[in-house]
Amino acid sequence: MxxxxxxxxxxxxxxxxxxALMTLCLSAAGFLSGVALGVLAAFARLxxxxxxxxxxxxxxxxxxxxxxxxxxxxxxxxxxxxLTTIGGWFGARGFIGLPGFATGAVALGxxxxxxxxxxxxxxxxxxxxxxxxxxxxxGMSGLIMLRRIVAxxxxxxxxPGLGNxxxxxxxxxxxxxxxxxxxxxxxxxxxxxxxxxxxIFFCAAEDERASQQGTRTST
Amino acid sequence: xxxxxLVDTLSQLMRGVPLTLELAATSVSSGFILALALALALETxxxxxxxxxxGYVAAFRGTPLLVQIFLIYYGLGQFRPTLQTLGLWGFxxxxxxxxxxxxxxxxxxxxxxxxxxxxxxxxxxxxxxxxACGMSRSLAYRRVILPIALRQALPSYGNEIILxxxxxxxxxxxxxxxxxxxxxxxxxQTYRAVEVFACAGAIYLAMNYLVVHLVAILEHRLSxxxxxxDIETAVAIEGGLH
Numbered sequence: 001m002x003x004x005x006x007x008x009x010x011x012x013x014x015x016x017x018x019x020a021l022m023t024l025c026l027s028a029a030g031f032l033s034g035v036a037l038g039v040l041a042a043f044a045r046l047x048x049x050x051x052x053x054x055x056x057x058x059x060x061x062x063x064x065x066x067x068x069x070x071x072x073x074x075x076x077x078x079x080x081x082x083l084t085t086i087g088g089w090f091g092a093r094g095f096i097g098l099p100g101f102a103t104g105a106v107a108l109g110x111x112x113x114x115x116x117x118x119x120x121x122x123x124x125x126x127x128x129x130x131x132x133x134x135x136x137x138x139g140m141s142g143l144i145m146l147r148r149i150v151a152x153x154x155x156x157x158x159x160p161g162l163g164n165x166x167x168x169x170x171x172x173x174x175x176x177x178x179x180x181x182x183x184x185x186x187x188x189x190x191x192x193x194x195x196x197x198x199x200i201f202f203c204a205a206e207d208e209r210a211s212q213q214g215t216r217t218s219t
Numbered sequence: 220x221x222x223x224x225l226v227d228t229l230s231q232l233m234r235g236v237p238l239t240l241e242l243a244a245t246s247v248s249s250g251f252i253l254a255l256a257l258a259l260a261l262e263t264x265x266x267x268x269x270x271x272x273x274g275y276v277a278a279f280r281g282t283p284l285l286v287q288i289f290l291i292y293y294g295l296g297q298f299r300p301t302l303q304t305l306g307l308w309g310f311x312x313x314x315x316x317x318x319x320x321x322x323x324x325x326x327x328x329x330x331x332x333x334x335x336x337x338x339x340x341x342x343x344x345x346x347x348x349x350x351a352c353g354m355s356r357s358l359a360y361r362r363v364i365l366p367i368a369l370r371q372a373l374p375s376y377g378n379e380i381i382l383x384x385x386x387x388x389x390x391x392x393x394x395x396x397x398x399x400x401x402x403x404x405x406x407x408q409t410y411r412a413v414e415v416f417a418c419a420g421a422i423y424l425a426m427n428y429l430v431v432h433l434v435a436i437l438e439h440r441l442s443x444x445x446x447x448x449d450i451e452t453a454v455a456i457e458g459g460l461h
Contacts, residue, residue, distance in 0.1 A: 061424075065423060066385070067385035067399065069388045069389055070402075070419055070423065074416045074417065074420065077412030078413045081413055167281070171282065174286055192293065192294075198289070198290075199290065199294035202293070202294045203294070205286055
């Protein structure tokens with residue numbers, strides 16, 4: 001049984017390991033694009049502008065209410081249709097698919113951005129008002145205050161919440177296999193399909209993912 | 220924008236709503252019972268009981284739902300002869316039951332943690348008061364501890380219900396024709412992915428909106444002690460006292 005997922009002549013170990021690396025890269029890219037979206041949305045939610053607040057609220061309500069699988073499908077097919085149309089203007093024929101990795105990363109970013117926004121908002125609200133007042137009393141400009149007072153403390157308070165979001169992204173990255181990217185899940189499916197031993201392969205996939213989560217908790 | 224197509228798609232997708240609701244309702248309710256039992260079992264603090272439950276919770280919270288569904292539906296199919304001799308093959312052959320099993324085990328793992336948190340948040344004074352009134356352990360659980368704990372756990376449990384409704388979309392991958400499954404069928408016939416998925420998303424959004432509000436209403440009804448009493452009831456109580 002262990003030959004199958006090992007590194008021998010007909011072992012699937014190298015393939016699974018490469019796929020695990022892909023899962024890690026995809027999750028990292030998705031998480032980082034989620035940081036950008038999350039910070040932006042949290043900023044909008046906290047701002048005095050009614051339009052910005054409304055937009056941020058709609059963003060989080062929309063993508064938290066729709067299944068993640070649908071978001072991924074929608075971005076992939078929606079993007080591909082747009083790309084195909086644009087390609088059509090320039091004389092290209094047939095369906096142009098978006099690259100799986102980029103779409104997956106953007107989709108994971110959009111999904112995790114809604115959760116990250118909440119985390120950052122909560123973290124910002126946890127900063128003592130007195131500290132902001134003190135900073136202002138020192139005559140700090142908004143930008144310096146952000147850099148020296150707000151950002152470091154917000155990040156500190158956000159770390160536990162961000163840990164949860166990372167787990168979420170790592171697990172959601174399995175869904176990206178449906179648009180054809182060969183990450184851990186897809187590789188396990190391929191292995192299971194060609195050896196007819198699905199149980200072993202999905203267990204291996206589960207195992208490697210668990211170890212990736214383990215590295216996060218131990219650091 | 221082709222309004223006729225959208226209306227047509229919506230009405231076709233609506234046929235998937237009963238199955239989606241059936242999957243979500245069955246797994247959430249059976250998951251809740253399992254979670255309640257496991258959370259109460261954790262309260263015994265016996266290592267031989269606590270550690271297996273912790274292992275189960277960690278395994279199901281740490282892996283993607285998609286992998287769990289695959290493991291149960293495709294993975295266990297590998298052991299068909301064994302399952303057949305055990306007489307369980309009828310259950311594991313049907314994608315519907317495999318999906319229910321995966322969703323239930325998944326939500327029960329999260330639910331155990333939520334209810335455990337609720338149980339821990341019950342103020343110690345309340346438990347002491349119940350004991351001082353001479354309530355037995357089980358009576359104290361029934362009348363004091365569980366009501367408070369479940370009330371505490373309700374907001375998080377509302378989140379879990381929404382996650383489960385969204386989770387049912389994954390069962391389309393094991394051939395179930397719920398909303399997402401029907402959406403994929405329509406797309407393979409019409410090649411109009413964006414409109415169809417947008418319609419499907421709208422249905423999920425409406426369902427989740429409904430759940431959020433139902434949970435909010437329930438929360439409101441269950442926490443009269445946290446609200447300022449309105450004057451009429453206060454006067455009525457006052458009048459009754461005199």
